[in-house]
């Protein structure tokens with residue numbers, strides 16, 4: 671499978687099938703889930719589906735990825751997360767750590783949130799700090815990690831290292847076909863949740879995690895189709911882009927049966 675422009679063109683029907691298949695499958699699973707536990711199980715299955723969609727293309731294309739266990743450069747990057755992804759991680763953390771460890775993580779998340787509170791989009795992107803969920807270079811919530819972490823594949827370890835060492839260094843390390851497949855699957859999941867009436871806002875991971883671990887009302891709000899986290903926890907957007915307007919537009923399009 672080519673990774674050039676022609677290869678991407680040839681992938682278009684596949685990407686469309688990935689998007690629609692994912693959206694329909696996740697939408698049907700959501701319609702049949704009534705309890706918070708059942709809904710979180712749908713979240714986990716949907717994230718697994720994103721991962722497997724990308725892995726399928728990775729195997730088929732034979733691209734040489736450089737990622738390996740214990741390499742965690744990308745866990746220093748800022749990622750956008752959705753409410754259901756944060757709630758799944760919070761539930762996992764509470765089930766696998768002692769109450770004291772949960773409190774310790776929540777306190778660290780509050781500190782990280784406060785450090786980032788005044789930063790605009792560009793400044794946040796330049797922050798280089800390890801993810802709060804990283805433990806000795808290994809993800810401590812690996813089975814429930816967010817979609818963004820499951821679809822990132824690098825082909826150049828040296829470039830990852832260089833970017834990690836110097837925030838001013840930029841390099842293109844990902845594979846377009848894997849990126850596009852991941853995007854299509856992730857969009858299918860996102861749109862299924864938005865179409866079913868759940869919070870579709872993108873959040874800053876440490877800021878949303880701080881709230882998820884300290885406010886028991888978060889899960890209830892999510893199950894009730896309300897906005898889960900505060901405005902302060904939202905992802906900072908580039909100048910001229912408003913997340914609330916984009917989400918409103920998406921809801922309208924989904925209501926009209928967006929293709």
Ligand code: SF4
Pocket residue numbers: 744745746801802803804805808809810811812815816819
């Ligand atoms: S959630 Fe896990 S995989 Fe994702 S950035 Fe954090 S430590 Fe890394």
